[in-house]
Amino acid sequence: MRFNPLAPPAVVVGALITACFMVTLCGVALYQSRDDAFARASETSRNVAVIAERDILRNFELYSLSLQAVIDGVRDPEIMALPARVRREVLFDRAASASYLGSMLVLDSTGRIALDSLSDTPPSLSFGDRRYFTIQRDNPNVGLYVSDPYTSRLRSGSPSIALSRRISARDGSFEGIAMVAIQLAYFHDLFSGLQLGGQGSIALIRDDGMMVMRQPFDPEIIGRNIGKASTFRKFLSAREGTFSDTSTIDGVRRLYYFKHLNGLPLIIMVAQGESDIYAAWTRRALIIGSLMATFAVAFVVLAAVLAAQLRRRMRAESELALLARIDGLTGLNNRRTLGEILDAEWRRARRTRNVFSLLFVDVDRFKAYNDAYGHQAGDDALAAVARCIGDNIRRPADSAARYGGEEFLVVLPDTAPQGALAIAENIRAAISNLGIEHAASEHGRVTASIGAAAWTPETDDDVTEVIRAADRALYDAKATGRNKVSVCDVHLALASAAGVQE
Missing domain, CATH: 3.30.70.270 (Reverse transcriptase/Diguanylate cyclase domain)
Structure with missing residues (x-):
């Protein structure tokens, strides 16, 4: 049959193809711009996390080295025989006076303060009930332990966390711990300087789900265990990653980037609200989409018809190809x-x-x-x-x-x-x-x-x-x-x- 280019069906088909082409171009452009927004947000989150990670790792490395130096000094009889003031200056370096740092202490096997970085005469206090003490006492191989947030007994209730290391005798028996207190204000000030938009969030979480610090700050959240949250379960699935989920804390859907800090039982989490990420893109998509609405319906109908025909054809070709290669009786290769x-x-x-x-x-x-x-x-x-x-x-x-x-x-x-x-x-x-x-x-x-x-x-x-x-x-x-x-x-x-x- 001869094709008449002026026939109504040909005009309709031509219009539908034109609409399909325009909508496809529009969709590709919008999809690419959305991906670009996602990629920029992911990169921003990663960069923010890296900044916070480097600062935390640098400080924690200094504190860990200082604790090890204190332990080595405590084991040296000559140092321990020095006068109290000289011994304190030898054992506790200047890291003990850093900003946001509380006392660096040596606790004996009962948890009482044996040495204090801030005083030649240690206060008569016992911390034997603290988790950072009992876990070192009961587990010889803990290494550097990062404690839960707690209220300090030495600094008028200042919220803090402790880093502790075990002190063992030559026969492996427990002799006490060396610990240093870090004020949570350090993490609060660090995170508050990192801007992530109105719905953004940044947090430091221990790998057992304990919330150490979160921005935006809420004192009710600090110290809460989020181990059962779907977001936290994803944090445990890999060393580093990106995903989208809804927060169990405030119900906001965010793009999350997380990373486990090397050598520490801590996870840094940076999240941006999806509403912030896609705000500009949404406005652009609404404007462009409204201009293409007339062609969208025609495109959907044509796409459905073409897709159905294509599926039938591909199925038939697949069956023919299979029949050409397979023995019809046995189902094995021919x-x-x-x-x-x-x-x-x-x-x-x-x-x-x-x-x-x-x-x-x-x-x-x-x-x-x-x-x-x-x-x-x-x-x-x-x-x-x-x-x-x-x-x-x-x-x-x-x-x-x-x-x-x-x-x-x-x-x-x-x-x-x-x-x-x-x-x-x-x-x-x-x-x-x-x-x-x-x-x-x-x-x-x-x-x-x-x-x-x-x-x-x-x-x-x-x-x-x-x-x-x-x-x-x-x-x-x-x-x-x-x-x-x-x-x-x-x-x-x-x-x-x-x-x-x-």
């Missing part, structure tokens, strides 16, 4: 596909010098079975045999094909003779265990004989030699009783053939 597989796997084995194994499977006395039970029963038996073969080759690289009639070929790349023999025996047993009656067989049921061959190919070798070797092994299995597996040594067979030719 002879043509087998040739492609053999060629590809043989070239790979020759290139890598890996062992290459083949199994030749032949149903015993199949002609007699067909004559006795009919061709339909014969087809059913072949299909059942094919299922047994397929069920016993598990690796993705292994494959099986119908070679012709009642013969099947199994390709086993990178499989040693012992492995090929084991697979062949499993296939033989599975076929025999089907229990399909075969009165004309000496075994009384449908069985199969299998010939196996393995070869590590050289540069000038041909895969047909392995096929012939497997066929010879199959002949041997049939000649010696059937329903058995026979293995052919390819290299001996080749040497024998060469001798006969000479």
Whole structure:
């Protein structure tokens, strides 16, 4: 039929195609700009986290080194024999007077203050009930421990966390701890200087879910355990990552970036509200989208029709391609596909010098079975045999094909003779265990004989030699009783053939 470019359907189709093109361009541009906004927000969150992380790690490293220096000094009898003022100056370096830092203390095995960085005469107080003390006392291998937020007893209730290290005697027994108190004001001031928009949030969380600090600041949240929150569970899924979720604290949906601090049981979290991230993009999308609304409906209808037609066509092509490669009766690869597989796997084995194994499977006395039970029963038996073969080759690289009639070929790349023999025996047993009656067989049921061959190919070798070797092994299995597996040594067979030719 001749096409009339002025016919109404042609005009409609032309209009729909034009609308589709315009909407697609619009959608791509909007999607890309949204991705750009997401990428910028992710990068901003990561940069903010890196700034906070470096500051925290630098300070914590100094505090950790100072604690270790105190422990080393406490273990030195000469230092401990010095006068109190000199000993304090030797044990506690200037890190003990840093901003936001409270007292650096040495507690004895009962938790009482033995040494104080701020005084030659330590106050008569005991901290034996503090978690940072008991965990070091009861666990020799804790290392540097970061405590829960607590109210200081030395600084008029100032919110703090403690870093502590265990002091052990030479025999490993507990002698006390060295600890330093860090005021939470340090984290509050650090985070408050990092701007993340009206819905933004930044937090430092211990890896057991304890909230150490959060901005925007709320004293009711500090010290709360958020271990059951969906956001926290995602923090534990990787060392670093980005995801979107809704906060259990204030119900705001945010883009989260998190990172576990190296060497510390702490997680830095930076989150930006999605409403802040996409605010400018949303305004732009509404304006552009309203201009394209007329074409959107036409585009959706056309896209649905085209998609349905495309799906039908792709399904039909896929089925045709499958039929061209698969044996219709058994569901295994056909002879043509087998040739492609053999060629590809043989070239790979020759290139890598890996062992290459083949199994030749032949149903015993199949002609007699067909004559006795009919061709339909014969087809059913072949299909059942094919299922047994397929069920016993598990690796993705292994494959099986119908070679012709009642013969099947199994390709086993990178499989040693012992492995090929084991697979062949499993296939033989599975076929025999089907229990399909075969009165004309000496075994009384449908069985199969299998010939196996393995070869590590050289540069000038041909895969047909392995096929012939497997066929010879199959002949041997049939000649010696059937329903058995026979293995052919390819290299001996080749040497024998060469001798006969000479």
